Amino acid sequence: MIDSHTHSEHSADSVMPLNTLIDTAIGKGLDYLAVTDHMDRDFIYCVNNKEVAQLDLPAYAAAMRAAKERYAGKIKLAFGIECGYSADSLPISKKELCQYDYDVIINSVHTVKNEDIYDPVYYEGKTKDQIFLPYIEALSESLDADYPFDIIGHIGYIARKAPFPFVYADYDGLFDAIFKKIIQKGKCMEVNSHVKFAPVDFFPGADLVKRYRELGGELVTFSSDAHQAERVAEKYGLVTGMLKQLGFKYVAGYMRRKPEMYAI
Numbered sequence: 019m020i021d022s023h024t025h026s027e028h029s030a031d032s033v034m035p036l037n038t039l040i041d042t043a044i045g046k047g048l049d050y051l052a053v054t055d056h057m058d059r060d061f062i063y064c065v066n067n068k069e070v071a072q073l074d075l076p077a078y079a080a081a082m083r084a085a086k087e088r089y090a091g092k093i094k095l096a097f098g099i100e101c102g103y104s105a106d107s108l109p110i111s112k113k114e115l116c117q118y119d120y121d122v123i124i125n126s127v128h129t130v131k132n133e134d135i136y137d138p139v140y141y142e143g144k145t146k147d148q149i150f151l152p153y154i155e156a157l158s159e160s161l162d163a164d165y166p167f168d169i170i171g172h173i174g175y176i177a178r179k180a181p182f183p184f185v186y187a188d189y190d191g192l193f194d195a196i197f198k199k200i201i202q203k204g205k206c207m208e209v210n211s212h213v214k215f216a217p218v219d220f221f222p223g224a225d226l227v228k229r230y231r232e233l234g235g236e237l238v239t240f241s242s243d244a245h246q247a248e249r250v251a252e253k254y255g256l257v258t259g260m261l262k263q264l265g266f267k268y269v270a271g272y273m274r275r276k277p278e279m280y281a282i
């Protein structure tokens with residue numbers, strides 16, 4: 019079992035101690051764990067209208083260095099980061115993504131035209147196209163970001179809050195263009211199981227993953243996106259079962275920015 023996407027106390031939206039995260043992953047029998055704390059330089063994260071401090075990159079890097087030593091031989095531990103894409107923060111993201119020797123970099127879209135799509139306000143009074151088209155455009159743009167990255171984070175994340183289903187058939191041509199770009203650039207697509215109440219179990223949904231495969235996509239990975247210990251590797255069997263049905267045999271776990279394949 020592997021988990022390519024998790025968060026610790028170094029993320030503004032998690033309080034899980036790094037050691038608890040790693041101990042939990044070992045306890046659950048994971049062979050590989052990537053810690054990928056948030057680097058969102060495009061918006062200010064607030065809890066109860068109070069600004070929460072952004073990622074302290076030097077502190078996070080030092081903690082991961084120490085953890086790698088402490089857990090050597092017990093689990094393959096990847097020093098990762100989840101970069102929130104936005105056109106405005108490209109220069110600072112680029113600088114920081116080139117500053118450290120990450121094992122894995124996830125590039126994710128959390129905001130559309132500087133609006134947080136986790137916030138229900140984004141959806142108010144909008145049609146399906148007004149919600150999805152700018153998101154798909156941002157996804158497409160994010161693939162051209164001129165900074166290093168390996169994994170495309172949670173395509174379809176918008177499905178968690180949107181009042182409409184996010185399905186391949188509605189935007190087939192646009193999705194095809196995105197998948198072709200991912201394949202052509204040699205990037206990996208994650209399937210993210212961080213869903214509690216939405217009408218989907220994971221995203222992108224099986225219809226999208228199927229099309230990615232049909233177009234020649236081979237690099238996929240499993241991501242729980244856990245922010246709490248109990249959610250590490252959540253729905254691993256469900257997601258890999260879907261992947262197997264579609265003909266995938268491996269999920270990729272990145273070390274030193276190279277994919278290593280784990281049989282599913």
Ligand SMILES: [Zn+2]
Pocket residue numbers: 100126128171172
């Ligand atoms: Zn994310």
Ligand SMILES: [Zn+2]
Pocket residue numbers: 023024025100243
């Ligand atoms: Zn995440």
